[in-house]
Amino acid sequence: MNIWTQRSIELANQHDYLDQLFKVYPLSANEKRDLSNDVVEKLKALLQTRDSKGLINLLLDQVKGNGDEKHPFPIKYSYVSYLKNDRSAIERNPKTVERIASYLYEMGLAGILEKTSAPKETNRQMGQLFKNYIDQATLGLKVTKDEMSFLNSEEDIIFNCSDSQGEDFAKRVLGYQRDKGLDFIAKVKETYIIGETKFLTDFGGHQNAQLNDAIDTLTSSIQSTSFHVKKIAILDGVCYIKSGSKMYKEITSFSDDTVVLSATLLREFLGSL
Known part of the structure; x- marks a missing residue:
């Protein structure tokens, strides 16, 4: 040694x-990463109209920043990573999209905002x-x-x-x-x-x-x-x-x-x- x-x-x-x-x-306690007001308003509209594809696309848009995670996707689900890396799969896999969206609808706006604003891991x-x-x-x-x-x-x-x-x-x-x-x-x-x-x-x-x-x-x-x-x-x-x-x-x-x-x-x- x-x-x-x-x-x-x-x-x-x-x-x-x-x-x-x-x-x-x-290291210090991490601050929350709040979504912009514009994104929050779009989220509200997509949840109200139950636009599943639009909802997932919008949330995926928030995931990546400059080489780092900007906002986490609100649920841990293995198929999300695939959709993140191949957006065209959202159009080809309607059942998977609806399955993921159903969890998001159940969470509601408050739940989604809580998860996407979680502090960055140390x-x-x-x-x-x-x-x-x-x-x-x-x-x-x-x-x-x-x-x-x-x-x-x-x-x-x-x-x-x-x-x-x-x-x-x-x-x-x-x-x-x-x-x-x-x-x-x-x-x-x-x-x-x-x-x-x-x-x-x-x-x-x-x-x-x-x-x-x-x-x-x-x-x-x-x-x-x-x-x-x-x-x-x-x-x-x-x-x-x-x-x-x-x-x-x-x-x-x-x-x-x-x-x-x-x-x-x-x-x-x-x-x-």
Whole structure:
């Protein structure tokens, strides 16, 4: 097990880990996401006329914002995702449409507004909160969002770009092989550091998948490149609790040269390179 993983476990189990972590992920209670007055009026009219196709289309229009969930669909129903991704299926599947609409009519306007205005889940904030933390330059390195400034810098520097920009840069320049965005790219001396960040809030299910996602990046191959590239996994949350969990077993099974660490130790790690 790597020394930085050991230190992360010690921090989480013996010190004020969560108090320190709040500096990286300053979570707050989420505000409701109210629909606009115009959409509410359209909803009222569609419910009154029982226009099932129009009702479902309108609610699906509210689901996606700029790369993130804008308003959740008011019911959890497996066929909704299909309709969201193929609107033409609404015309071809009248029985399914009426079945979904019947649940919406039963909910009524008040029920629909309550569900579509539900606060955003905290785990959807994590990536941006980490980016904001990097932008504060608290890691002791210069920060840029410009690729050429990053490449040409003679100082230690962090490239704090979007995940997709990070993936594109790492593939073109560093020989990165995964079709997956990167949360963290830095250059310290002659070493490029790349990795993903995850805040694992609970055990099992989706959170195990999140851990596996970070591990896949950590263990992915790098094509031949003239640069020295080091992969890391910046993990936080329940994975450091000493237990028999799959997460704990996973992060403690790696060799000494595989770096898994808490974001709270990232500054010290970069300073050690």
